[in-house]
Structure formats: structure tokens, C-alpha cells
Amino acid sequence: MIFLNIKVFDTTLRDGEQTPGVSLTQQEKLRIATKLDEIGIDYIEAGSAITSKGERKSIKGIAQQGFNAEILSFSRPLSVDIDYCLECDVDGVNLVVPTSDLHISDKLKITRDELIQLSNNAVDYCKDHGLIVELSAEDASRSDTDFLKSVYLSAINHGADRICVCDTVGILTPDSSFELFDKLNEDINVPIAAHCHNDFGLAVANTLSALKGGATEFHSTINGIGERAGNTSFEECVVSIDRLLTNFSTNVNIHEIYDISKLVARSTGVYIQPNKAIVGENAFAHESGIHSDGIIKNSATYEPMTPELVGRKRKFVIGKHMGTHGLENRLKEIGLSVNKTQLQQICNDIKELADKGKTVTDVDLHVIADNVLEINHEDRIKLDELTIVSGNKIMPTASVKITFDDEEILNAGVGLGPVDAAINAVKTVDAFSDVELIEYHVDAITGGTDAFIDVIIKLQKGDKVVSARGTEPDIINASVKAYISGVNRLLRD
Ligand SMILES: CC(=O)SCCNC(=O)CCNC(=O)[C@H](O)C(C)(C)COP(=O)(O)OP(=O)(O)OC[C@H]1O[C@@H](n2cnc3c(N)ncnc32)[C@H](O)[C@@H]1OP(=O)(O)O
Numbered sequence: 461m462i463f464l465n466i467k468v469f470d471t472t473l474r475d476g477e478q479t480p481g482v483s484l485t486q487q488e489k490l491r492i493a494t495k496l497d498e499i500g501i502d503y504i505e506a507g508s509a510i511t512s513k514g515e516r517k518s519i520k521g522i523a524q525q526g527f528n529a530e531i532l533s534f535s536r537p538l539s540v541d542i543d544y545c546l547e548c549d550v551d552g553v554n555l556v557v558p559t560s561d562l563h564i565s566d567k568l569k570i571t572r573d574e575l576i577q578l579s580n581n582a583v584d585y586c587k588d589h590g591l592i593v594e595l596s597a598e599d600a601s602r603s604d605t606d607f608l609k610s611v612y613l614s615a616i617n618h619g620a621d622r623i624c625v626c627d628t629v630g631i632l633t634p635d636s637s638f639e640l641f642d643k644l645n646e647d648i649n650v651p652i653a654a655h656c657h658n659d660f661g662l663a664v665a666n667t668l669s670a671l672k673g674g675a676t677e678f679h680s681t682i683n684g685i686g687e688r689a690g691n692t693s694f695e696e697c698v699v700s701i702d703r704l705l706t707n708f709s710t711n712v713n714i715h716e717i718y719d720i721s722k723l724v725a726r727s728t729g730v731y732i733q734p735n736k737a738i739v740g741e742n743a744f745a746h747e748s749g750i751h752s753d754g755i756i757k758n759s760a761t762y763e764p765m766t767p768e769l770v771g772r773k774r775k776f777v778i779g780k781h782m783g784t785h786g787l788e789n790r791l792k793e794i795g796l797s798v799n800k801t802q803l804q805q806i807c808n809d810i811k812e813l814a815d816k817g818k819t820v821t822d823v824d825l826h827v828i829a830d831n832v833l834e835i836n837h838e839d840r841i842k843l844d845e846l847t848i849v850s851g852n853k854i855m856p857t858a859s860v861k862i863t864f865d866d867e868e869i870l871n872a873g874v875g876l877g878p879v880d881a882a883i884n885a886v887k888t889v890d891a892f893s894d895v896e897l898i899e900y901h902v903d904a905i906t907g908g909t910d911a912f913i914d915v916i917i918k919l920q921k922g923d924k925v926v927s928a929r930g931t932e933p934d935i936i937n938a939s940v941k942a943y944i945s946g947v948n949r950l951l952r953d
Pocket residue numbers: 475478508510511512536537538556557558567568598628687
């Protein structure tokens with residue numbers, strides 16, 4: 461079979477960074493660009509050079525790495541913007557030219573003829589200075605198609621290397637996207653790209669239709685971040701091409717997708733919803749008994765792809781909907797083997813707890829399993845006393861008295877807040893030195909300031925990760941309780 465190689469243009473560092481509230485440092489941008497290059501992205505739009513001094517430093521830093529990917533900057537068709545791009549040593553520009561009458565008359569306040577002139581002059585200026593030009597028609601999907609075509613053809617005559625069709629406010633549908641690209645493809649003989657927005661949740665579907673209509677490149681962002689509802693999600697699009705569009709391929713190493721998704725979420729602070737395709741927390745997690753049983757027998761029953769394909773692992777989650785097959789699997793994973801009666805009893809106890817409306821965690825599973833199996837663990841670490849001093853004019857300070865085996869230990873710590881100070885005081889015990897807090901989650905169980913606080917944490921020691929929980933009226937006590945309970949578990953198993 462002949463594969464049509466589709467080029468991927470990543471705009472995480474430009475349109476993705478336009479997500480309200482997101483601003484990446486030079487180091488963060490470089491780290492993301494390095495990973496984008498490593499996983500096989502063809503074109504990286506590193507930012508908009510006109511935006512600020514810091515932005516230009518970031519773009520130049522990326523452009524000077526000698527990556528395999530072509531490095532571009534966003535630019536309006538204005539010499540002031542293009543000069544800043546040249547200052548950054550980029551390979552090319554994403555030259556954005558609005559083509560809808562709405563944008564031409566109401567935003568730029570010029571005529572169609574003046575717009576074509578502006579666009580052609582800018583292409584000439586870029587080509588005179590040795591830049592690759594991808595000419596993106598902004599609001600192309602709401603433009604008069606004949607006029608749109610004439611802007612593109614004119615720019616191509618002036619040397620534009622590629623063109624891009626922007627569905628700037630995400631109003632295409634899979635049908636209209638196919639028709640538009642099919643029509644443009646009749647007369648345009650340079651590569652055509654699709655840049656779709658997700659205002660109606662159709663960005664990925666529209667991008668796939670654009671490819672079927674003749675586009676050979678698409679723009680996307682990691683995790684689909686970007687203006688308003690975001691852009692085409694890179695991971696959804698690339699994996700769909702790999703799995704569903706059998707005669708198309710990309711240069712992307714899809715096994716690395718999860719790593720880059722986590723990097724972008726951490727760097728931008730934009731965390732993804734659990735049910736997001738491919739990279740969401742639940743994309744390969746199974747709770748319900750019928751599904752877990754099917755998966756154990758043959759994973760294809762309830763998974764359209766293996767988690768390993770995109771660098772992930774399958775997870776069986778305990779809870780109200782579980783069955784004994786999935787539970788037995790999870791118990792094996794935590795090193796417990798049980799007989800049939802014990803398995804059924806643990807399953808019943810979990811369902812009883814879940815029926816009270818509680819999220820059942822791994823901590824609960826351990827407690828329930830220990831009870832049923834009559835395992836009695838003696839905790840090696842006990843908190844005897846905790847004192848906190850905090851206020852608006854002093855550094856939060858904590859002192860603790862801890863018994864570790866039979867030794868009594870007194871310690872103190874300071875921190876950014878009282879919880880941090882208390883955990884720092886506890887952490888100074890030698891036995892905790894290689895324990896890392898990797899997740900901290902806090903919930904108020906009831907509504908008021910007298911609410912019970914539920915703290916769930918994850919701790920790591922070497923390869924081993926455990927969850928622990930502390931529930932108290934006081935957030936500091938709840939946090940310390942969760943921490944000590946987690947360390948006891950790490951020391952025990
Ligand atoms: C669909 C997209 O994603 S477009 C990309 C959006 N990205 C950005 O805006 C990047 C960050 N932007 C910035 O830092 C600033 O907006 C700057 C530096 C570009 C411009 O700042 P200012 O000069 O203060 O102008 P401001 O942002 O308020 O207004 C935009 C101006 O650009 C003009 N403009 C907008 N798009 C284009 C275009 N494609 N071509 C030519 N001019 C344009 C507007 O008409 C307006 O010009 P005016 O002052 O003559 O009315």
C-alpha cells in the first residue's frame with residue numbers, strides 16, 4: 461500500500477501559548493521544542509517574534525539549536541514583524557493574512573485589492589530575505605472561496621512555498637471541510653495545510669476531512685491547547701491518522717506522545733480532563749467488572765489500541781462497578797493472593813464503601829484487604845506531637861515529636877505555608893530522605909470552614925509508588941497523617 465506522508469506543523473508554542481493565562485519561559489519553550497523535534501515534528505512555530513523581547517530570545521534560542529524541524533515565527537504581513545522574525549534567525553514565517561470580508565473591512569479597514577497588495581509585498585520582502593513562507597489565510601473558512609484562491613495564487617506567484625487554510629473560529633464541519641480543501645486542491649500546486657479550531661469540538665474531525673480533501677499538512681497543538689476552545693489536538697490527530705486513515709502516515713514517533721503531553725501540561729499549567737482521548741487519565745483505565753474481565757481475557761474487547769502504543773500503561777481502578785476478575789488482578793499487582801471467599805468479601809466491602817458515595821482509593825483497598833486477610837501491620841513511625849506557628853508576619857515553622865521503631869525523634873522545619881513546614885519537619889527523619897511526594901490533593905468533604913479535610917497523596921521510594929490518605933478537621937494534621945501513613949506503607953511492603 462502507498463502511504464501519503466502528512467507533515468505535522470506544531471503551534472503549541474504560538475497558538476497554544478495564546479491560551480488565556482499561559483506564558484512560557486525561555487527554558488520551558490526550549491524544553492518543549494527539543495521534545496517536539498525528537499518525536500519527529502516537521503515544522504515548529506516557536507512563537508510570534510513581534511510579541512516581546514523575551515519571546516524573541518526564546519525563538520532565537522530554538523532556531524539556533526540546529527533541529528531537524530523547520531523553525532518558524534508567526535508574522536503579520538508587515539515589515540516590522542518580518543524584521544523581528546529575521547532577528548530571530550528562523551527558517552521561515554507563518555505569514556498570516558486575513559481573507560474574509562469581515563476581517564478585511566472591519567479589522568484591517570482596507571479593501572480586497574489593498575489586502576492582496578499587502579500580502580504580495582510581504583511575500584516579496586520575506587523571499588528577498590531568504591525566508592521560507594507558509595501563507596496562512598486567516599478566517600479562510602468564512603472567506604469568499606474565489607477571492608481566497610486568488611490571494612493564494614497571487615502569493616504563490618510571488619514565491620510562497622506552502623499555503624494554509626485557517627478555520628479561525630472553528631465553523632467548518634467534516635463535510636464542508638472536505639469540500640473546501642477539495643476545491644482549493646484543484647488549482648493549487650504547493651502543499652496545503654489545515655489549521656482548525658475547536659469551537660464546536662470538531663477540530664480533529666475537520667482536520668482529518670481536510671486531509672481526505674487534499675491537504676498534506678496539518679497544524680496542531682499538544683493537548684489541543686490554544687485560543688478559546690483550542691486547536692486540533694496533536695495526539696488525537698496523529699493517532700487517528702496512524703490507526704484510522706490507513707493510507708496516510710506521519711513522521712511522528714507515537715510511543716512518545718504521552719511524555720510530551722505531560723511536559724506541556726506541567727509547563728503550561730493547563731491540565732487535561734480525565735476523559736480526554738489518548739492522554740487523559742482515564743483513557744486506558746477500567747473500573748467496571750464486565751470491561752475489566754473482557755480486557756483480562758483479550759484487551760481488544762474494550763481497547764481500540766494498546767496503551768503501550770502511545771507510551772501508556774493500562775490501569776484497573778477499584779470502585780463500585782468492579783467485578784472479582786479485575787479486583788484479583790489489582791490485588792496481584794499489590795502483591796496479595798487471596799482465595800475465592802476472601803476475594804468476594806473484599807469485593808463486597810469495597811462496594812459497600814462506594815455505595816456511601818466515597819471514592820475508593822488504593823489506600824482503602826489496602827485497609828479492606830488487610831482486614832479480610834487479618835493482616836496486622838505494626839506502624840514503624842508514629843506521630844506523637846505536632847506544633848505549628850504561623851501568621852502573616854512570620855515564617856511558618858513546625859516542630860514534631862516522632863517515634864521511629866523505638867527511638868524518639870524531635871525535629872523542626874520551616875516552609876512556604878504551615879502544611880509545607882509540617883511536612884518538612886517530618887521529612888528530616890533519615891528514614892524519609894529518599895521518599896518523594898509526587899502528588900498532593902486536598903478536598904473539603906463538607907461545605908463550611910468546619911469541614912473535614914480529605915488529603916490524598918502519592919509517595920515514591922525508588923520504583924515503588926503508594927497512595928495514602930488523611931482525613932481530619934485540620935488540613936495540617938490531615939496532611940501529616942497521610943504522609944506518615946504513606947511512609948509506613950513504603951517501609952512495610
Ligand atoms: C488568529 C490568530 O491567532 S492571530 C495571532 C494572535 N497573536 C497575537 O496577537 C500575538 C501577540 N500580540 C501582540 O503582542 C500585539 O497584539 C502586537 C505586538 C502584535 C500588536 O500590538 P499593538 O500594536 O498594540 O496592536 P493591537 O494588538 O492592539 O491591535 C492589533 C493591530 O494589528 C492589526 N492586525 C491584526 N492582524 C493583522 C494582520 N494579519 N495583518 C496586518 N495587520 C493585522 C490590527 O488591525 C491592529 O492594527 P491597528 O492598530 O492599525 O488597528
